[in-house]
Amino acid sequence: MYCEICGRPIEGEPIAIELDGAVLYVCRSCAAKYGGKTLSKTPQPQQQKKPAKPIPQPQRSRLPELELVDDFGDVIRRARENLGLSRETLAAMLGIKETVLRRIEAGQLQPDLALARKIEKALGIRILVESREETASSSSAKLEKGLTLGEVAEIRDEGEE
Numbered sequence: 001m002y003c004e005i006c007g008r009p010i011e012g013e014p015i016a017i018e019l020d021g022a023v024l025y026v027c028r029s030c031a032a033k034y035g036g037k038t039l040s041k042t043p044q045p046q047q048q049k050k051p052a053k054p055i056p057q058p059q060r061s062r063l064p065e066l067e068l069v070d071d072f073g074d075v076i077r078r079a080r081e082n083l084g085l086s087r088e089t090l091a092a093m094l095g096i097k098e099t100v101l102r103r104i105e106a107g108q109l110q111p112d113l114a115l116a117r118k119i120e121k122a123l124g125i126r127i128l129v130e131s132r133e134e135t136a137s138s139s140s141a142k143l144e145k146g147l148t149l150g151e152v153a154e155i156r157d158e159g160e161e
Helices: 026-036 072-082 087-094 100-104 113-121 134-145 149-160
Strands: 015-019 022-025 067-068 128-130
Touching: 022 026, 072 100, 072 113, 087 100, 087 113, 100 149, 113 128
Parallel strands: none
Antiparallel strands: 015 022, 067 128
């Protein structure tokens, strides 16, 4: 079990304290620091009514996040030219205006997922790749655990300065 104030694992039994009307299960350090009214030392299981039938949760397969390659406009233009297609012809094949295709090739407009897939199929190229999650994985590890009350209080304190 983790302390509801600082988020550290609680060694031994958690201490239940009442702080501003809320019952929190905390470590010894936070119990001493924040005081409050000390209740029992072990968490009492809450009695919850169980639904008559369990509600089935839909199975969601984690699809990879896709993003466009950095030079998608150049890749599209080169592939179109290699196939000997004009912008007007390719635009007609894709069901878009020629000006939209020109802006995509110039990198001024990013196609949505459906249009990007149409372009890939029409030209036989790959412009969609799995997104790089190097930066997201390090920050998402903390979000999976969730914020603790102490972190929220620190955020509030930083905002008041």
